[in-house]
Amino acid sequence: MIQRLTIHPLNRPWLSIMPLTVLAGLLYNSWPLGYWLNPIANRGLASNLEAAHQPYNWVFMSLDIISGLLICVASWLLLKILRQAQSLLLMTAAAGFGLFGLLTAIDAVLPIDCVSVGGSCGPVLRDPWFILHGIFSLGSIAGLTISIMSVWLLFIRGDQVARRLRWLLHGTMFVWFSFGILTFVLILLARSSSLSQHVFIIVCSSWTALLPYLGWRATETTKAYRLPSDNWFEQATRRINLYHADNK
Numbered sequence: 437m438i439q440r441l442t443i444h445p446l447n448r449p450w451l452s453i454m455p456l457t458v459l460a461g462l463l464y465n466s467w468p469l470g471y472w473l474n475p476i477a478n479r480g481l482a483s484n485l486e487a488a489h490q491p492y493n494w495v496f497m498s499l500d501i502i503s504g505l506l507i508c509v510a511s512w513l514l515l516k517i518l519r520q521a522q523s524l525l526l527m528t529a530a531a532g533f534g535l536f537g538l539l540t541a542i543d544a545v546l547p548i549d550c551v552s553v554g555g556s557c558g559p560v561l562r563d564p565w566f567i568l569h570g571i572f573s574l575g576s577i578a579g580l581t582i583s584i585m586s587v588w589l590l591f592i593r594g595d596q597v598a599r600r601l602r603w604l605l606h607g608t609m610f611v612w613f614s615f616g617i618l619t620f621v622l623i624l625l626a627r628s629s630s631l632s633q634h635v636f637i638i639v640c641s642s643w644t645a646l647l648p649y650l651g652w653r654a655t656e657t658t659k660a661y662r663l664p665s666d667n668w669f670e671q672a673t674r675r676i677n678l679y680h681a682d683n684k
Contacts, residue, residue, distance in 0.1 A: 450648035453513050460506035461645035464540070465637055466499040482633055483569060486547040493547065500544035507537025507644060514648060529586035529651055533644075535579030543572035577616065580640060583647065584609060590654035601653065612639045 470478030470485050473492040477484035485496040511534030518526055549565045588609055591602050615636040622632060 450652045453510050453517070453648040454645070456506050456510040456513075457648055458645040460503045460510065460537070461641035461643075463499045463503035463506070464644060465641035466496055467634055467637060469495065479630055481630070482637060483548050483573070486544060488547055488549045497544045497547060501541045503644075504537040504539075504541025504544065507540065508534050510648065511537060514651065518652065523590070525586045525590050526651055526654070529583045529590075529647070532579045532582030532586065533647055536576045536583065537579075539572050539576035539579060543569060543576060546572060577640075580643065584612065584643060587647070587650055587654055590651075601650075605650070608639060608643065612636065612643070615639065 467478065467482045467485065470482075473495060474485055474490055477487065477490055484490065486493050486500070511530050514530035514533070515527060518530065546565070546569050548569050588605055591605050615632045619633045619636050
């Protein structure tokens with residue numbers, strides 16, 4: 437007789453986390469609201485929408501803060517649920533994801549004090565608020581880079597990963613790095629970087645929404661990172677059942 441499993445998070449663990457990451461991704465991608473709330477500032481960097489004294493800057497700051505906090509919660513849940521996979525790369529991906537969320541929230545609390553359009557900003561390297569904002573912004577992107585690279589390495593080492601899914605990840609990485617570097621170069625050259633940054637933010641938001649599924653799929657189909665048991669799902673289920681039995 438086959439015993440029916442009632443532990444849903446292990447059957448499709450990413451389903452319990454994806455509502456948080458999808459919402460976080462949507463909130464992180466808030467720049468389209470700038471077309472209605474602040475069209476002038478929306479012509480430049482996305483950070484212009486959160487700049488001091490800008491109309492509705494509190495809307496964009498709040499959305500980024502909430503997005504960052506949701507990402508932190510999702511990262512903690514990933515670390516908790518996927519710990520059984522015994523994969524250093526997966527744990528690194530979840531930790532980098534959490535770092536991205538934390539620094540995104542902090543970055544939103546420290547907005548720049550001018551907008552980059554209309555010539556209201558002085559030299560970038562002489563603006564302490566811009567430098568501080570840039571440090572946390574780059575730090576958040578570094579955390580997301582760690583997350584993306586870790587999952588990408590898991591996909592490369594997996595011999596059973598779906599070919600289309602693997603190529604989708606390769607393409608996502610290429611677009612993400614290309615537009616990220618292009619945006620950084622355009623900022624240093626004081627050129628318009630709004631389009632490239634918006635594409636970059638869209639890719640970041642997509643990764644935020646899909647990380648729980650991609651991380652679990654990479655681990656599930658990678659033999660090198662499975663538990664030593666022939667049936668890791670059964671072993672994990674037994675562990676959780678014992679845990680619940682001990683805490684009754």
